[in-house]
Amino acid sequence: MDYDFGPEAGKLRARLRELIAAEIPEGWLGAFSDDPADLEVAQRFCRRLAEEGLLTLAWPEEYGGAGGSVWDQTVVREEMWAHHEPRGAQYMGLNWVGPAIMAFGTDEQKRRFLPPIAAGRIIWCQGFSEPDAGSDLASLTTRAEPDGDGWRISGQKIWTSYAEMAQCCVLAARVGVPTERKHEGITIFLVPMDRPGITVRPIRSMLGRHHLNECFFDGVRAEPDEVLGGVGNGWTVIRRALAHERVGIARYARCERLLSLVGAELAAAGAPSGLRSLWARALVQVRVARLLAYRTVAEQEADAPRDESASVARLAVTQADQQVAEVLFQALEGRSLEAGPAAPVRGAVEDHWRYAQAATVASGTIEIQRMIVSRALLGSGR
Amino acid sequence: MDAARRSEADPDHRAAVGSVLESLGIDELDPLSDLDTAAAAGELCRAAGRVALPYPVVAALLREPGGGPPLALVPTAGSAAADSWAVDHGDLFREWTCADLDGRACRARPAPSRLGTRLGPFVAPVEATGPAPGDGVGARVDMHLTLGAWVVLGYVERALELAVEHVRGRVQFGQPLAAFQAVQFQLADAAVIVDGLRELCRFTLWRVVTNQEGARPDALGVRLHALDGARATLRTCQQLHGAAGLCDEYDVSILCRHIQPALRLPFSAERTADELAAAVERSGFAGLFPHGGGR
Numbered sequence: 001m002d003y004d005f006g007p008e009a010g011k012l013r014a015r016l017r018e019l020i021a022a023e024i025p026e027g028w029l030g031a032f033s034d035d036p037a038d039l040e041v042a043q044r045f046c047r048r049l050a051e052e053g054l055l056t057l058a059w060p061e062e063y064g065g066a067g068g069s070v071w072d073q074t075v076v077r078e079e080m081w082a083h084h085e086p087r088g089a090q091y092m093g094l095n096w097v098g099p100a101i102m103a104f105g106t107d108e109q110k111r112r113f114l115p116p117i118a119a120g121r122i123i124w125c126q127g128f129s130e131p132d133a134g135s136d137l138a139s140l141t142t143r144a145e146p147d148g149d150g151w152r153i154s155g156q157k158i159w160t161s162y163a164e165m166a167q168c169c170v171l172a173a174r175v176g177v178p179t180e181r182k183h184e185g186i187t188i189f190l191v192p193m194d195r196p197g198i199t200v201r202p203i204r205s206m207l208g209r210h211h212l213n214e215c216f217f218d219g220v221r222a223e224p225d226e227v228l229g230g231v232g233n234g235w236t237v238i239r240r241a242l243a244h245e246r247v248g249i250a251r252y253a254r255c256e257r258l259l260s261l262v263g264a265e266l267a268a269a270g271a272p273s274g275l276r277s278l279w280a281r282a283l284v285q286v287r288v289a290r291l292l293a294y295r296t297v298a299e300q301e302a303d304a305p306r307d308e309s310a311s312v313a314r315l316a317v318t319q320a321d322q323q324v325a326e327v328l329f330q331a332l333e334g335r336s337l338e339a340g341p342a343a344p345v346r347g348a349v350e351d352h353w354r355y356a357q358a359a360t361v362a363s364g365t366i367e368i369q370r371m372i373v374s375r376a377l378l379g380s381g382r
Numbered sequence: 383m384d385a386a387r388r389s390e391a392d393p394d395h396r397a398a399v400g401s402v403l404e405s406l407g408i409d410e411l412d413p414l415s416d417l418d419t420a421a422a423a424g425e426l427c428r429a430a431g432r433v434a435l436p437y438p439v440v441a442a443l444l445r446e447p448g449g450g451p452p453l454a455l456v457p458t459a460g461s462a463a464a465d466s467w468a469v470d471h472g473d474l475f476r477e478w479t480c481a482d483l484d485g486r487a488c489r490a491r492p493a494p495s496r497l498g499t500r501l502g503p504f505v506a507p508v509e510a511t512g513p514a515p516g517d518g519v520g521a522r523v524d525m526h527l528t529l530g531a532w533v534v535l536g537y538v539e540r541a542l543e544l545a546v547e548h549v550r551g552r553v554q555f556g557q558p559l560a561a562f563q564a565v566q567f568q569l570a571d572a573a574v575i576v577d578g579l580r581e582l583c584r585f586t587l588w589r590v591v592t593n594q595e596g597a598r599p600d601a602l603g604v605r606l607h608a609l610d611g612a613r614a615t616l617r618t619c620q621q622l623h624g625a626a627g628l629c630d631e632y633d634v635s636i637l638c639r640h641i642q643p644a645l646r647l648p649f650s651a652e653r654t655a656d657e658l659a660a661a662v663e664r665s666g667f668a669g670l671f672p673h674g675g676g677r
Contacts, residue, residue, distance in 0.1 A: 259673065291578070309577075
């Protein structure tokens with residue numbers, strides 16, 4: 001029973017905070033604003049992390065990483081998310097696209113794709129969800145037809161984050177005739193986004209720019225060496241990707257930082273007593289979400305990951321995200337609706353509230369997590 | 383759960399429960415001595431909660447060093463003779479140490495009555511008799527709050543298991559209740575609460591043992607989470623039993639009734655939240671970023 005990460009993790013956390021303080025302008029709220037300068041901040045930060053060997057801290061040494069422990073990776077996840085993910089969209093390449101290429105890619109794919117990810121020079125988007133395949137992802141209908149030695153891909157993807165700025169897409173498409181077993185035939189392609197036939201259309205939303213897009217694939221050519229993990233083996237790759245996503249975002253860290261920043265208002269004399277009670281409960285709930293995330297990390301470390309642990313952690317952290325958003329808004333009262341640098345906490349609370357509404361939907365709705373948890377509880381007698 | 387049922391019919395049976403715990407060496411466990419002993423004490427409390435053990439295990443574990451009286455938490459421990467407080471199993475010992483969150487402590491003895499109600503079958507008043515040594519009582523108060531949460535953890539874990547068993551076996555509309563998504567989702571939400579409470583109990587035990595001077599916010603935090611979580615979880619588990627959940631023949635009914643003193647004494651969840659907010663303002667709240675007095 002020991003919850004101390006140790007001195008090395010403490011040093012890593014301190015170094016990351018130094019770098020963030022030096023490189024990230026105060027009040028910066030992420031790379032995905034209307035201001036292209038915000039994206040440049042993230043790209044510069046990634047290059048700086050890469051120079052210090054911190055960008056690929058989690059990667060095995062054989063792929064140029066630092067072979068950091070799962071706890072080092074946890075520190076990175078916490079500090080990055082707490083400070084509005086200064087790696088921008090790169091986190092996806094680092095967290096799962098790179099590792100998936102290491103696990104399933106050919107030597108040529110590793111040579112082609114891993115160095116730019118490790119250097120922070122490439123942005124990926126994830127072409128999974130479709131208009132009729134959301135939570136039920138295996139129902140996807142985007143098709144890849146044989147075309148000489150390669151493929152022609154046609155279909156529509158939706159909710160695709162960063163598609164406008166991405167250079168490459170991890171694209172899930174169906175090969176062959178659909179069968180009763182929907183998972184069969186799904187294949188993952190690594191496709192450059194500047195290929196002819198790709199159209200990206202942003203979707204206006206409460207999240208702001210770059211988060212939600214539609215992508216249309218109209219006979220897009222994919223080369224034979226752009227299949228990842230083998231034809232028809234895409235579901236295995238997707239499962240790995242989604243598992244990473246479940247533990248990938250340390251939402252509790254930003255919640256805790258914002259509760260800290262707004263703490264004075266929350267505890268101020270004259271604040272309604274009910275608000276103090278909400279604040280106290282939010283602090284505890286955020287701690288619980290962190291501990292459940294740590295349980296998942298510990299299971300990963302022991303090489304015994306359980307789907308239901310990750311789902312429990314995700315249910316707890318997404319609900320904490322929304323709970324904290326509401327507490328913060330209650331604290332700021334009339335000023336809660338203000339956005340931008342002149343708003344309280346330079347707009348971070350308003351930004352958090354909008355994002356928190358998506359927490360229980362992004363990367364799979366929490367209803368799916370409830371199904372996973374109840375299945376584990378009820379077993380075969382369900 | 384037999385001991386709980388039998389003690390309700392014959393409160394003297396609780397003495398036999400105490401003898402069994404003594405023979406198991408409960409007096410040898412000092413939860414504040416080291417992490418291993420604390421973990422053993424936590425597991426004992428959790429096991430007691432699972433069977434609604436009719437005995438004040440936490441109070442007994444936190445006797446004053448040297449075999450002194452058991453420790454009860456009370457809202458405000460003065461030493462005026464007129465003070466009296468409701469204490470679960472208050473009639474079981476001739477003498478108590480009563481302490482409050484401010485570190486005041488006094489001696490007390492049972493008053494000659496017992497509540498004997500369905501929701502407080504073993505709650506009995508105790509009366510102050512005079513001052514008690516206050517040395518080190520703060521850490522014992524924190525441990526009391528924490529181990530109290532471990533007892534609650536045992537209750538809710540068992541209640542959830544019982545609910546799972548029930549919905550798997552009970553058939554309505556031609557299928558087990560477990561086949562209904564509304565039932566599945568309620569169980570999933572309860573499981574999230576129970577898993578979270580389990581992790582928080584472990585973490586808080588670690589904090590209280592390794593930070594004996596500054597763990598008050600942690601101890602209040604786990605109590606608050608236990609109280610909030612228990613109300614939600616037990617309600618779900620009882621509801622999923624249907625009318626059977628109200629019947630003492632079913633263990634879930636015993637759990638839901640016998641846990642009530644732990645949820646209400648010495649003070650409510652809302653009072654706990656107020657105390658937690660004040661404690662965080664004074665001492666901070668350990669985490670990734672500073673809060674309140676930890677700023």
